[in-house]
Amino acid sequence: MKNQPFVRVSELHKDFKMGETLVKALNGVSIGIERGSFTVIMGPSGSGKSTLLYLIGGLDWPTAGTIHVDEQEIETLDENTLAVFRRNKVGFIFQSFNLIASMAAEENVSFPLRFSGINPAERKVRSQKLLDLVGLSDRMTHRPTELSGGQQQRVAVARALINDPPLILADEPTGNLDSFSGLAIMQLLSDLHKAGKTIIVVTHDPRMRQFATNMVFLLDGSIVSEADYKDATELLTQPFEKG
Amino acid sequence: MRFLDLVSLIFYNLSRRKGRVLLTAVGVVIGTSAVVVLVSLAVGLRENATKQLWGINDLTSIEVYPGYNVKSSGGGMMMGGGGEIEDIKYLTPNAIKEFEAIPGVKQVIVEDYFQGNLNVIHGKLHGYSSLMGISLDDLADMGLEANAGTTELVKGTAIVGSWINRNFYDPKARPDDPPLEPPDLMGQTLKFVVSKWSQDGIEIKKTYSIKIVGVLKESRGQADGSIFMRLEDVTAWNEWVRGTRINRNKEGYSNVIVKVESPEQVIDITDQINTLGYMAYTPQATVQGINSFFTILQVIFGGVGAIALLVAAIGIANTMAMAILERTREIGLMKAIGATNKDVMSIFLGEAAGIGFIGGLGGVIFGWGASAILNIVAVSYYASQASEGGGSPLSSVASTPFWLPAFALIFATVIGLISGLYPALRAATLVPVTALKYE
Structure with missing residues (x-):
């Protein structure tokens, strides 16, 4: 089928069992995300935005509904095929960077290539190129503990790009950064978008809106309009009055 | 990956x-x-x-002794142990033929021990040993090697085991005399004094001069403590001791050695000989x-x-x-x-x-x-x-x-x-x- 969105989510449900309680994290979410777009998903804590992101990235399985990425229906894939999907199609960026503390920046960036069977020489060339791209060519041999938060996140961005995936998924990429470093990461993601990557970012950071080509607002596991989202968040930020 | x-x-x-x-x-x-x-x-x-x-150096040998079928207290037949002997399977020439007919048997060697008293005299030294008559021209066929002299047995000569010279002593030695150096027996002519007791209690002696033509290498076996002579020499001495001729067809030999072609066949042939009613023993069984x-x-x-x-x-x-x-x-x-x-x-x-x-x-x-x-x-x-x-x-x-x-x-x-x-x-x-x- 032609002209289908790059990411297509239909009637997605995700339930979690917390002891005896059933929590509905996603409640019939349907969205379409075009190839080359920059999508920002916003919502308060517990709204299901990270759950949606991980389901699109094939890190979890939905309770119901379908997910298509680049015409591939991923919720039906077995674990091995899903691993190959994640390796080739998706680059993940996490709030807490998830770098391996004992590895130098260059080794962290090239780490995914070990699972692709790429030889060490090629791994080195590719990781150096990407570290250069994110402005860390002088920090290749530094370990994460020797880098600032912003630098660590840039290493994580380089790692997400190492397999040249068409889709970049970022979960609160600026959540652990100061405002200046956060802005630098936003700029980096914007550059990647301009280079043709499809970007989906889950964030609380309102500054991210300026880079977005489309916005998705989530409340209690469902997509809502911006107006409803604003009303709800204003309500949430109002001081509690007794009586 | x-x-x-x-x-x-x-x-x-x-x-x-x-x-x-x-x-x-x-x-x-x-x-x-x-x-x-x-x-x-x-x-x-x-x-x-x-x-x-x-004796483990020769794992192709089976020692065979006469078989004693003993009546058990329950009335059944059993081999060995105490009880009333019902039947004896003697190692007669016919039995030897039976052994030779078993596939895998290379040779059957007859052994006969001297049954009287033996005192070996070398100058002033006296020695003791078991004397074995053997139906072989060459002890090499038993896997024995000479340390000095030969392994070939000739009538009227003897070959001694490696430890025999340690069995000599000076009967007149005093307690404070230095320890005796074991004599070199090779080439020596020794006096073999054989004796028996008459029915009225008188010791009768006979002395033979026997030349030692070979001293064997240590085999860590029975041969180390034995003197070997030809079977007919020892049989003649045994007949003198007993005072009668020995009928081998009736009472057979005291034991025979069955030589087998390969060590792998030893256990099987031992079992076959035991089944025939004789007592067969192989060092291989001990090793096993x-x-x-x-x-x-x-x-x-x-x-x-x-x-x-x-x-x-x-x-x-x-x-x-x-x-x-x-x-x-x-x-x-x-x-x-x-x-x-x-x-x-x-x-x-x-x-x-x-x-x-x-x-x-x-x-x-x-x-x-x-x-x-x-x-x-x-x-x-x-x-x-x-x-x-x-x-x-x-x-x-x-x-x-x-x-x-x-x-x-x-x-x-x-x-x-x-x-x-x-x-x-x-x-x-x-x-x-x-x-x-x-x-």
Whole structure:
């Protein structure tokens, strides 16, 4: 089928069992995300935005509904095929960077290539190129503990790009950064978008809106309009009055 | 994932937690070295025991004696033991023909012991020995070798075993005289004084001058303490002792040696001869018995070591389980960046096997070293004991067979691998998102 969105989510449900309680994290979410777009998903804590992101990235399985990425229906894939999907199609960026503390920046960036069977020489060339791209060519041999938060996140961005995936998924990429470093990461993601990557970012950071080509607002596991989202968040930020 | 990348990642991961890996590996070192030392000890004991055995140098011989069928108290027939003798199977010329007809039998050698008293006189020295008549022209056919002279038996001559010269003494020696130097008997003509007692209690003696034409090499067997002469010479002396002619067709020979073509056939032919009603014995049966005993001992010793390895295995499993808890987010990350379940499983299994391998390598080196030290200490101790109290010194107490280090190393690695199975399986089947969110 032609002209289908790059990411297509239909009637997605995700339930979690917390002891005896059933929590509905996603409640019939349907969205379409075009190839080359920059999508920002916003919502308060517990709204299901990270759950949606991980389901699109094939890190979890939905309770119901379908997910298509680049015409591939991923919720039906077995674990091995899903691993190959994640390796080739998706680059993940996490709030807490998830770098391996004992590895130098260059080794962290090239780490995914070990699972692709790429030889060490090629791994080195590719990781150096990407570290250069994110402005860390002088920090290749530094370990994460020797880098600032912003630098660590840039290493994580380089790692997400190492397999040249068409889709970049970022979960609160600026959540652990100061405002200046956060802005630098936003700029980096914007550059990647301009280079043709499809970007989906889950964030609380309102500054991210300026880079977005489309916005998705989530409340209690469902997509809502911006107006409803604003009303709800204003309500949430109002001081509690007794009586 | 390429195999070399997997191996390098495994050793990289192990090197990240050197202290814990080394502490866990110490358990494997102890277990593996226990296996190496104890099995080496069991093998060494077996080797020493078989070396000490009498007559094992000729494993193609079967000694056959007349068969005594004894009536048991219950009325049934049984071989050997006490009770009333019902039937005797004599080693007659016909019996010898029966043995020769068994496939695989090379030769049947007749032996006859001198049944009277024998005193051997060499100058002023007197000696004692068993005298054996043998139906062979050449003792080499029995696997015996000459240390001096010949192994060929000629009428009126004798060949002596290697220890015979130690059986000589000076009857007139005083207690404070220096110890006697064993005489060299080769080429000497000795007086063989044979004697018997008449019915009225008078000792009757006969003296023969016999030339010693050969001294045998030590065989660590019965031959070392025997004097060999031709069968007809000894038979003639026995007839003199008894005062009658011996009818071999009726009472047969005292024993015969059945020589077999190959050692593999010995047990089977021994069984066949026993089935015919004779008493057949082979040193191989003793060797087999000893081997079985030491194999059991080896298994028990190996088992004791294996228990230590089992404890180490639990240590590995614990270390790996802890590692997986600590590295849950890392596992989630690996899956997020494209590692398959098989990749994750291989990494953690490899790490567990790696701990087993490192510990096994240390254990093999340590165990081999401990065996060597044990040998040095024990051999020098036994050497001093042997010089004081006689007896042959040991060459070693622990013997490490060539296969043992390789086996121990592989065993330790496999133990590590097995210990890592459950933790690795847990790691491989973690849901990526759950692993990533693990605190």
